[in-house]
Amino acid sequence: MxxxxxxxxxxxxxxxxxxxxxxxxxxxxxxxxxxxxxxxxxxxxxxxxxxxxxxxxxxxxxxxxxxxxxxxxxxxxxxxxxxxxxxxxxxxxxxxxxxxxxxxxxxxxxxxxxxxHPDQTALLAAMDLIATALTRAEIEIVPCDPLDPRARDCLQHYYAELAARFEGGFDVNLSKDPEADDMRPPRGTFLLALSDGVPVGCAALKGGADYAEVKRVWIAPAARGLGLARQLMEAIEAAARDLGQLHLRLDTNSALPEAVAMYHRFGWDEIDRFNDDPYPDRFFEKRLNP
Amino acid sequence: MxxxxxxxxxxxxxxxxxxxxxxxxxxxxxxxxxxxxxxxxxxxxxxxxxxxxxxxxxxxxxxxxxxxxxxxxxxxxxxxxxxxxxxxxxxxxxxxxxxxxxxxxxxxxxxxxxxxHPDQTALLAAMDLIATALTRAEIEIVPCDPLDPRARDCLQHYYAELAARFEGGFDVNLSKDPEADDMRPPRGTFLLALSDGVPVGCAALKGGADYAEVKRVWIAPAARGLGLARQLMEAIEAAARDLGQLHLRLDTNSALPEAVAMYHRFGWDEIDRFNDDPYPDRFFEKRLNP
DNA sequence: GATTATTTCTGATATTAGTCAGATATCCTT
DNA sequence: AAGGATATCTGACTAATATCAGAAATAATC
Incomplete structure (x- = not known):
């Protein structure tokens, strides 16, 4: 067939x-x-x-x-x-x-x-996959408040995925959860990828004195493989430039090999540990041209 | 959301x-x-x-x-x-x-x-799931030659699934593969569940001297949970009655607990081993009223 | 065999959808 | 300030779709 x-x-x-x-x-x-x-x-x-x-x-x-x-x-x-x-x-x-x-x-x-259909979760996932495939050209990336319900929705999926993929699970309270204010202008930003109004990914820039951190990079399973991560990372870098933050850092984990590979691919340099957060074990930085 | x-x-x-x-x-x-x-x-x-x-x-x-x-x-x-x-x-x-x-x-x-979409298999599976959900009322069960390409297609999926779920894998050559003639009238039959022409399940009746065997009961993942198994089993029993086969048997495996549960639910009685096929470890029979 | 129902076909007409040309007002660029 | 571009609107027209009423032929029923 x-x-x-x-x-x-x-x-x-x-x-x-x-x-x-x-x-x-x-x-x-x-x-x-x-x-x-x-x-x-x-x-x-x-x-x-x-x-x-x-x-x-x-x-x-x-x-x-x-x-x-x-x-x-x-x-x-x-x-x-x-x-x-x-x-x-x-x-x-x-x-x-x-x-x-x-x-x-x-x-x-x-x-x-x-x-x-008896398995409504599967049906919804299938619909998301198809809707995303059919409208992939029309995914827009927009800034959004980190406390917006759509942002919270993405973050919940993000935490759930970390919990599933880290051996010891993941408890957001043990991690250095950035204050919402650090992810709002003028210090930082929170970006949402929207496909016809439905959030299919997010990324945050957390402003700081010496450097800004990229956090919470997540793509909905239905939208993976479409190059959305690159779009989001480019948007984050553009936002950082606009905010005058030219020194970027981020941390991630070996349990997320596709993320590690992605940061290498996108021109990030791997560096030594720069914080004492218990979850990450891989650290990157990137310096932007003004 | x-x-x-x-x-x-x-x-x-x-x-x-x-x-x-x-x-x-x-x-x-x-x-x-x-x-x-x-x-x-x-x-x-x-x-x-x-x-x-x-x-x-x-x-x-x-x-x-x-x-x-x-x-x-x-x-x-x-x-x-x-x-x-x-x-x-x-x-x-x-x-x-x-x-x-x-x-x-x-x-x-x-x-x-x-x-x-980069993952075409996932996209097709999602389409199948949705198409099946949308047209579930219109699934028809039709007899079909066991060597028909659509039947072969179902059987390949069936074998692949057994190979994945049995601990030691599955090799159809080691199993007692019924002759195609045994699954054709007047000895037996081969039924296909079609949703808009696409096969989404199958079941075979293999005629024999003392009893007929039900074999190759398979439902496409996208069509599971819709009650299709019951439809197929009822169709097989009806076909058996038409062929004058009132004594039915089948074998299955503990590695397929949903199948075992299904046969119990559909009024089959568990019996002792009645063949020396290496794969099955659970055996059932059912006697039909004429 | 008469009556009723079903199926297709034709004519008349209405509504909806799509196209084109030009008029008018406003914006943009130089 | 002038010329070109853009957005909306109107009028005239065509094509496609939908609806209704009735005619003709056949089937089904009593």
Missing amino acids: DALAHIRRFNRAVTRQVGALNSSFLDRGRPLGSARVLNAIGRGQGDVAKLRQALALDSGLMSRLLRGLESEGLIVVEDDPEDGRRRIARLTEAGQAEFAEYERLSDAQAADILSR | DALAHIRRFNRAVTRQVGALNSSFLDRGRPLGSARVLNAIGRGQGDVAKLRQALALDSGLMSRLLRGLESEGLIVVEDDPEDGRRRIARLTEAGQAEFAEYERLSDAQAADILSR
Whole structure:
């Protein structure tokens, strides 16, 4: 049985699924085009130009769809204060209610899919893997507060993975957990890799007097092998330069050979132990050009 | 991060994917409706009534789409000899060529998706898991020749799994490999579980003089937990009844505890060793009512 | 054999989606 | 300040999709 047969089967299965979702959307009595626009606006895509690009719509069609939603009282379209040519759409109260109904429909469908498999964790992992593969070009790296729930989410996965891979386990309380303030501007930063809003990786820069430390570099299993680590490390270095931190250090562990190999590959120099944290046994530094 | 966010992301990713596939289909200069009908016919859905149901089309629209394809010379629509009201569509030679082109387009896209992830095995496994979950209601169990490539495919997976799970490995040549003839009517049968044409499980009945043996019960990892084993075992028992084999036996191994538990659960009685095959160490039998 | 149901087909019509050309207002660059 | 680029909007048009009503042929049922 060749691989293509499996992909064809997958394509047919999800095509049906998408068709079912679309027709359930039509049950709300609005053509699919309008529904798509309404949902995109509800999801924060208010900028009409971006909206048009995201939905690949002709400007004429877009304009008419907006007029339609406007006359239904679901949206208002206002001039962009920063650019008189552009316009920005936002939901009215009625529009928000309608958007919430679409979200409810979509969530009900999602719950239904989830209920179709006994191993929901495996199903979610499979979905993540596929969604990441399909949207790999669109992973964006954004700064984020280290206490943001999405950041906490990444860190929990990170700690859990360390606990699983270190022989003696891992207790974050025994490690030198950086203060959140050290990972916020102007001292440092915390970066999140987002794929369609879902966090799939993180990395932190912890500011210090003599040097800055790179911490908490983690990539979701579903997103490994896509070159995301390089993107994150480059973003961290760029952030360090912006903050005037040109002397970087980090520590890691031999139990994470792919991390050790990665730092070597990315031009880090291995150095002697520079702290007394009980977990790391490998230490690196890198000096940046201004 | 809750599960629904992950599913929504998956939905968006595959919706885009489906959209891309659809628009690549449009590159062949035929509206999507016609293309869908042509493909359904090519995949064996010739019966116009079933076609209409499968694609959820109005009878008027269906009729016009068929006329369109007919006037393009891609299909011929003939009366159903068994029911004068019904009609049956089939591809002409030109239609088959056109259908093959669509398959090629779809395969090219499939190959492209596959190339987007470094771990293609994991990606395929994830696709299988999802496709199986989405189409679980539509798994069909069909008899099949034991030498059919799809059967060989299942058996290879089966042997590989035994090799991985038995302490000393597994060599099919040391085991009593049933002759293919014993697993064909009228002596026995070989059943395949198909999900949209892809084999996701198998089971064999090997005919014998005193009793028939159930062999080669295997479920693809992606399809486990869906109750497929019960379906297969019930189908095997039904086949045994049809063949007049009311005394069934099987052997298995303690290294496969879920199999042992399953046979107990399905009403099999554990008995003493009844053969000298080196691999099994657990033996079962079941007597069927006629 | 009459009645009812089913299947397909045709005609009429409506809605949705997609395309193109040009008008207008604004922004950007020089 | 002028010219070119960009964003939106409107009008005119085409194609595709969807819906409805009824005709014709056949099957199923009583």
